[in-house]
Amino acid sequence: MSLSAVDRLPLTPSAVGRPTRSAPDRFRWTGFGAVVVLTVAAWVGVVASGAAVVPLAAGVAGAGVLVVAWALLGRVVLSGRPRPSTRWLRRTLALWCAPLLVAPPLFSLDVFSYLAQGEVAARxxxxxxxxxxxxxxxxxxxxxxxxxxxxxxxxxxxPLFGAVERVVAQVSGGQPVVGVLLHRLVEVLGLLLVVWAVPRLAAVAGASRRVALWLGVLNPLVLWHLVAGVHNDSLMLGLMLAGTVVALEALRERVDGWPFALGVVLIALGAQVKLPALVALAVVGTALARRRGGSVGDFLLAGTGMVLAFGAVSAATSLATGLGFGWVRALGTSGLVNSWMAPTNWFGFLTGGVGALFGADTTQTMIGVGKVLGYALAVAGIAVVLHRQWRGRLDAVSSLGMVMALVVVLGPVVQPWYLLWAVVPLAASGLPRHAWARLAGLVAVFAVLVPPLAGNFSGRVGQLVAGYAIGIVLVGAAYLVLRPEKTAPERTRTLV
Structure with missing residues (x-):
């Protein structure tokens, strides 16, 4: 859908509830208040060692109300008037992020793994x-x-992220609070790259920059997992998306020299944080092949160039950081724990459960089979998407979102923040309005799937259930207050 088409979406009261002119600001400040509540609840939870129901309930309520405010704001962005500007959306992101900058790690404790790995490297x-x-x-x-x-x-x-971990360990001197803040600073810098890149990706795809910012950057998964959760996916996405923008803009402007090479290098550096960024090179390489004529020879030549570029950047990064090539052997580490969210593991869980009824322990074997099938399907799916892009049936931004979606869904591990690998580029692509709505619904579900107060709740299931129950009631009450009032139907208007 083109930007002009988005700006002419039909507006009917029955569809959007006729939000008032003050609705965007109301949702903005409601979201800010919710984030403040979540941050305060998190610190109370730290003092109470995460065992109290009240901070958990307050955290769930804060997270849920933010999701509601974001979703209602999306109705305004998609169909209402006045439609917030891109500048307003960026400022709202900054406002919602501000309290989380001083929050303890939320939704996950992975940042402490970063601190430990950095200490290992520092030694x-x-x-x-x-x-x-x-x-x-x-x-x-x-x-x-x-x-x-x-x-x-x-x-x-x-190795690039290994070097970041080492520097943080050296600068923080082993102080965990300082270390968490430094890692959060790195991820905020990555987020700034994402904010810079997303509207430009939307321009390349002919999509709405406002929708791209609301759905791709302002969404709760970004707040919860890139800022509050301090995940290095922020740095990976920032480098990958910035590189993709630079490369695609160079091709669009018919500049095949150093700007395009810079984009390729940035993507390759993103893969030196987390390897999934590598698939962006396949998308950019396919775009280059089309730019050079679209023949099989052009495709093979571009593909070879991407492989050589990745190899060169990998070698340079591994040697320059002094960390060597051990990362190649450790790529499967994250798959050592069986992720219940990964569809490829469901086959193993199901057949293993059936086998257990007859005394057979086949779960791990069947999970292994499911992972192999997932890899095969992912390769086949990526090949189909790239072929459609190569033949001009799919734009590069949509292609990137789709191949990332295949990597996530068919990979051996799925975490809520992994959805951002696909959601961010898809938000900047020319999706139809119903696809945006479904994508937003998926984001909303995964935004509340993990308890906001990170930690182990085994043995405290009762407290977890009670906290969620109270929080859900509070979120429901907030929605009843925030939801737009509907008026009598009137003739459909068209935004111009």
Missing amino acids: GLDPNTTGPATGLGAASEVVGRVGEHWRDTPSPYG
Whole structure:
């Protein structure tokens, strides 16, 4: 859908509820208040060692109300008037992020794995081959903060992020609060790259920049997992998307020299944080092949160039950081824990459960089979998407979102923040309005799927249920207050 088409979406009261002119600001400040509540609840939860129902309920309520405010704001962005400007949306993002900058780690404790891996690297060891417990000792205070599953597993990240972890460990001097703040600063810098890139991707695709910012950047998964959760996916996405923009704009402007090469290098650096960024090179390479004529020879030549560029950047990064090539052997580390969200694992869980009824332990074997099938389907699906892009049936931005979606859905591990790999580029593509709505619904569901106060709730299921029950009631009450009032139907108007 083109930008002009988005600006002419029909507006009917029955569809959007006729939000008032003050609705955007009302949703903005409601969202800000919700984030403040979540941040305060998180600190109270830290003082109470995460065992109290009240901070958990307040955290759930804060997270839920933000999701409601974001969703209602989306109705205004898509169909209402006045439609917020891109500048207004950026300022709203900054406002919603501000309290989270001083919050303790939320939704996940992965940042403590980063701190431990950085300490391992700072001691001259290879974090890609040496786990925190082995490198620092099981009794180490740093190791004690790491999740049980990851205390003796090597880092699955690339050498660029390994170098970031090492620098943070050296600068923080082992102080966890300082270390978390420094890692959060790195991820905020990555988010700034995302904010810069997304509207430009939308322009390349002929899509709405406002929708791209609302759905791709302002969404709760970004707030919860890139800022509050301090996940390195922010840095990966920032480098990948910035590189994709630079490369695609160079091709559009018929500049095949250093600007295009810079874009390729940025994408390759993103893959040196987390490897999934690598698929953007396939999309950019396909765009280059079309730019050069679209023949089979052009496609093979462009593909070879992308492979060589990735190899060169990988070698340079591995040697320059002094971390070597251990990251290549550690790429499967994240798959050591069976992710219940990954569809490829459901086959193993199901057949393993059936086998257990007859005394057979086949779960892990069948999960392995499911993973192999997932890899095969992902490769086949990516080939189909790239072929459609190569033949001009799919634009590059949509192609990037689709191949990332295949990587997530058919991968061995799925986490809520992994959805951002696909959601952000898809938000900047020319999706029809109903697809935007479905994507927003998926974001909303995954935004409340994980408890906001990160930690282990085993043995405290009752408290978890009580906290969620109270929080849901509060969110429902907030929705009744915030929802737009509907008026009598009138003739359909068209925005111009």
